[in-house]
Amino acid sequence: MxxxxxxxxxxxxxxxxxxxxxxxxxxxxxxxxxxxxxxxxxxxxxxxxxxxxxxxxxxxxxxxxxxxxxxxxxxxxxxxxxxxxxxxxxxxxxxxxxxxxxxxxxxxxxxxxxxxxxxxxxxxxxxxxxxxxxxxxxxxxxxxxxxxxxxxxxxxxxxxxxxxxxxxxxxxxxxxxRRWGLSVGFSAVRFCSLCGEDLDECPHMIDTLYEVLVARASDGTCTACGQPVCDHMVGEFVHVRPHAVIREAMLHEVSLVRNPRDPLARIxxxxxxxxxxxxxxxxxxxxxxxxxxxxxxxxxxxxxxxx
Structure with missing residues (x-):
């Protein structure tokens, strides 16, 4: 508007x-x-x-x-x-x-x-x-x-x-x-944002806060939130919840559907x-x-x- x-x-x-x-x-x-x-x-x-x-x-x-x-x-x-x-x-x-x-x-x-x-x-x-x-x-x-x-x-x-x-x-x-959208079928391993291990096997729980020392990963992302640009200061301790990081995704198919999961995934x-x-x-x-x-x-x- x-x-x-x-x-x-x-x-x-x-x-x-x-x-x-x-x-x-x-x-x-x-x-x-x-x-x-x-x-x-x-x-x-x-x-x-x-x-x-x-x-x-x-x-x-x-x-x-x-x-x-x-x-x-x-x-x-x-x-x-x-x-x-x-x-x-x-x-x-x-x-x-x-x-x-x-x-x-x-x-x-x-x-x-x-x-x-x-x-x-x-x-x-x-x-x-x-x-x-x-x-x-x-x-x-x-x-x-x-x-x-x-x-x-x-x-x-x-x-x-x-x-x-x-x-x-x-x-x-x-x-x-034209109510056509795209739905992607893929498989991938979810890694923990805090330790980098398989999220299903590492000790971190998604709904739990953990104290983390803020640093920058090799790709420039924040080790606390995973974002390339954020307000976290390197060297400070913050409390964050772990989240899933998708890597090694394998694409299986792309379907033309009426209701894509992402409403903006349209032609x-x-x-x-x-x-x-x-x-x-x-x-x-x-x-x-x-x-x-x-x-x-x-x-x-x-x-x-x-x-």
Whole structure:
């Protein structure tokens, strides 16, 4: 929430925006339902008609607020290179990276900072949903992630990465709806953090405090807590409980599961097949830049691994 609030603050201060006039995902989703627009392409046209004027207005307002300072450091052709061409700011196809260069010279990167905070907020919202999936606030976390995703996509825009000859789905909100996680199967010996012996055979008990002389191991970790950086002073005596140190782990398998033990052990990107691209676009994009508007659309539900 803090990153989302910071992004909104920067937009409000640097573009003079009334945040109440920025659409929300819930509003646009309800609007589509009320109008009976259910097909993907008509939905996209309608949603872009709502969001693009908002993004253009904010970028133009940010440009106007910094115009005087900008021309104090950049004039003529150089000003155009810095992204000060008014027509580009009014153009819905304008990329926020242009304003980033402009803001870097004039206002300390407010627009870039707002975008970074917004994208960080989206990642955190998705992580929160992964932790809260089976809690009573599941629906609230799901809705919140959608709201931030629409804010990011509607204001700043998103592109589909093209790497290694393939397009990739790296969108946090898209991947959040693929409820696939990774579960690692391995075996290992647990060693005692105090004496270094097998934890099942050494005399130390996990729930017992022991007095330990603080020193640094050969790898730089603290002999009391096992951390590379801590507040323990070398040479002092402290009371600590032993803990297990995993060494000599042997990996047996990695499974694709619905509920990984670590809620964050999720897929972070998936390739988009040429068939899917041709079906969606009607042609092969052949490496050309692709804009993604999926985060603006209504939720299409979750998908799960086959048991």
């Amino acid at each position: 803090r990153s989302y609030a910071e992004s909104c603050r920067l937009i409000s201060e640097n573009a003079g925006a009334d945040l109440s006039r920025i659409p929300t995902w819930a509003e646009t989703t309800n609007d589509l339902a009320w109008r009976g627009i259910h097909a993907t392409q008509p939905q996209q046209r309608h949603l872009l008609g709502i969001w693009e004027p908002v993004g253009s207005r904010l970028r133009l307002a940010a440009w106007r607020r910094s115009e005087g300072a900008a021309f104090a450091v950049a004039r003529g052709h150089q000003a155009h290179l810095l992204g000060l061409d008014r027509s580009r700011y009014a153009n819905p196809a304008f990329k926020p990276q242009t304003l980033d260069a402009f803001a870097a010279v004039t206002t300390g990167l407010p627009w870039l900072a707002a975008e970074r905070f917004a994208r960080q907020a989206l990642v955190r919202a998705v992580e929160a949903f992964n932790f809260l999936e089976h809690s009573p606030v599941h629906d609230m976390a799901h809705h919140h992630a959608h709201e931030i995703a629409a804010f990011v996509g509607g204001i700043f825009g998103c592109e589909v990465p093209f790497e290694g000859g393939e397009y990739w789905d790296t969108c946090p909100i898209s991947l959040m709806h 972070n990107r998936m390739d988009i097949t040429p068939e899917v691209l041709r079906q969606s676009l009607g042609t092969d994009p052949a490496g050309r830049p692709l804009a993604c508007y999926g985060c603006l659309h209504p939720c299409s539900g979750f998908s799960f691994p086959i048991d």
